[in-house]
Amino acid sequence: MTRKKGLVYDNQKYFSRLLKYEFQEDLSFDTYCDFKYFDVALNDYSIIIFVIYSEEELFDFMKVYKKGIPLIMCTFSKERFMKLQKIDDLILLDTSKIRAEIVTDLKYYFNLVNAL
Template sequence: MIVKKGLVFDTQNYFSKLVKHKFKEDISFESYKDLEKFDKKNSDHSIIIFVIYSEYDFYNLMKVYNIGIPMIICAFNKERLIKLQRVENLMLLDASKILPEIIIQLRSYFVRLNIL
């Protein structure tokens, strides 16, 4: 079985641990806390999960948006998610939901993208 590669940008390393643990059988996730280590040309990834905790993270998202890899944007703030609804080609994840709902939604995104 070929394991797909994913990337998580998570400045607090909270969400990346969850994703790595829950999907370790199917997707090999790398995590980054610093945008400078984040390689925009890394095209061998099937998915990027970008976690937004602050306005600074939101600003960093705009720097890497549109690199040609499907992106799931995870935010704990519903106002930020509402702002991002207008942006095309983004899958949004409300991290304020309970854990089983988050896992179900992530799994559905992965299935839709043919990663699982």
């Protein structure tokens, strides 16, 4: 059985390590740290996880938003999180929770978009 593929844009590789560890049995993740390589063959992925650490990455996100692939967005800035909640059709992950709650939320989101 082949695993579905997920793509993670995470320039600090912190969150991508968590995803690869927690979901290694269910999904195969490719991690991109540099946006210039991000737009390659997006249709090969079941889901995209976009981690925003800075305002520049928010602009990069706007370039890929509405591409038709389920997208989970997370940020470690509470201010950015509050602003992103206003965007419709976006799954926003609350990273202020503890690790176990984040993993539970991710499982729910992955099942919601049939990524698992």
